Amino acid sequence: MDWYDANRRSLPWRKTRDPYKIWVSEIMLQQTRVAAVIEYYERFLKTFPDITALARADEQDVLAQWSGLGYYRRARMLHAAAKQLATQKMPRSAAVLQELPGIGRYTAAAIASIAFGEPIAVVDGNVERVLSRIARSGSLDFWAATQGLIDHDRPGDFNQAMMELGATVCLPKNPLCGRCPVKQSCGTRGEHKTDRPPTRKKSTIGYVLATNRDSIALVQRPANARLMPGMWELPESKRVLQSVPLLSVRHSITTTDYTINVWRGRAPKGSVQLKVAQAAKLPLTGLTRKILRRLSLLRD
DNA sequence: GATACGTGGAA
DNA sequence: TTTCCAAGTAT
Numbered sequence: 001m002d003w004y005d006a007n008r009r010s011l012p013w014r015k016t017r018d019p020y021k022i023w024v025s026e027i028m029l030q031q032t033r034v035a036a037v038i039e040y041y042e043r044f045l046k047t048f049p050d051i052t053a054l055a056r057a058d059e060q061d062v063l064a065q066w067s068g069l070g071y072y073r074r075a076r077m078l079h080a081a082a083k084q085l086a087t088q089k090m091p092r093s094a095a096v097l098q099e100l101p102g103i104g105r106y107t108a109a110a111i112a113s114i115a116f117g118e119p120i121a122v123v124d125g126n127v128e129r130v131l132s133r134i135a136r137s138g139s140l141d142f143w144a145a146t147q148g149l150i151d152h153d154r155p156g157d158f159n160q161a162m163m164e165l166g167a168t169v170c171l172p173k174n175p176l177c178g179r180c181p182v183k184q185s186c187g188t189r190g191e192h193k194t195d196r197p198p199t200r201k202k203s204t205i206g207y208v209l210a211t212n213r214d215s216i217a218l219v220q221r222p223a224n225a226r227l228m229p230g231m232w233e234l235p236e237s238k239r240v241l242q243s244v245p246l247l248s249v250r251h252s253i254t255t256t257d258y259t260i261n262v263w264r265g266r267a268p269k270g271s272v273q274l275k276v277a278q279a280a281k282l283p284l285t286g287l288t289r290k291i292l293r294r295l296s297l298l299r300d
Numbered sequence: 301g302a303t304a305c306g307t308g309g310a311a
Numbered sequence: 312t313t314t315c316c317a318a319g320t321a322t
Contacts, residue, residue, distance in 0.1 A: 027319095029317080029318040030318065030320075031317050031320090032307080033308080034318080035308090035309080036317085037317095068306090069306080070305080070306030070308095071307085071319090072306080073305065073320080074319090074320085077321090101321090102319095102320070103320085104321080106318075110318070122318080124318050125316095125317070125318075125319085126317090127318090159318095164318095166318090167317085172315085173315085227304090251308095252306080252307075254304065255303090255304070286306060286307055287307090290308095
């Protein structure tokens with residue numbers, strides 16, 4: 001705790017104890033880097049400052065705020081949970097929080113401890129790595145272990161301290177053991193073996209850029225699409241339209257590394273012609289946002 | 301218990 | 312250029 005008090009990073013969600021804001025931060029931080037979250041966090045809360053504002057928003061507008069952050073199911077579930085809570089108060093215990101969509105064991109414990117002071121420990125990737133190294137054990141009940149260590153006076157800070165240690169010192173690859181406050185207790189001095197992530201498939205796809213003055217043709221992904229349902233993107237092109245693409249970019253989406261060629265062409269059937277300024281307000285996929293940015297059709 | 305879900309940036 | 316992710320959850 002002393003180490004945390006002296007070394008904690010200043011982060012936007014550490015300036016508040018508003019349960020809603022803590023909740024939003026925890027959802028955004030799931031499998032997502034702090035650096036990527038900060039900007040989205042600030043903008044999201046400006047647009048949806050409280051649960052009521054989020055609950056009455058259209059899903060498309062919620063997704064638009066999330067556009068580019070990834071794992072869009074998180075935004076849908078956050079929105080769904082906000083609607084559920086519109087008529088009741090925010091649950092104050094991890095057990096009840098976990099009943100809400102998008103809130104699992106980790107997030108429930110994080111919100112309950114940080115916002116409400118419940119003495120319940122979290123286990124995330126950081127905590128697992130820290131405990132694994134200290135214990136030099138592959139078979140450890142992380143939840144029981146960290147629950148046994150928790151600071152009952154400051155459970156939220158304790159949880160954040162464990163994660164902060166993993167995120168800034170007990171790094172996956174080159175841990176900074178010299179800076180570690182518990183190196184005397186550590187059984188491994190930072191050794192750690194991780195499973196190699198599965199090799200990703202490679203695929204090449206084409207998109208059509210059909211612009212007309214200040215408008216552009218986009219399509220909305222089907223509501224039942226497995227990947228990014230309801231989000232907007234450029235129309236796909238089934239074949240090569242010119243000898244050289246207007247733009248070629250690489251982009252990875254979960255399990256596939258894509259090479260994307262963008263061809264200038266006519267708006268296909270089923271596409272919608274939209275002013276670029278309007279398109280910018282839609283929930284575009286990250287890839288589409290990237291392409292339009294590269295082509296200077298969007299700012300950022 | 302696997303697997304799918306997105307993305308941009310560091311190494 | 313390629314690898315490896317990052318404060319998990321739902322199915």
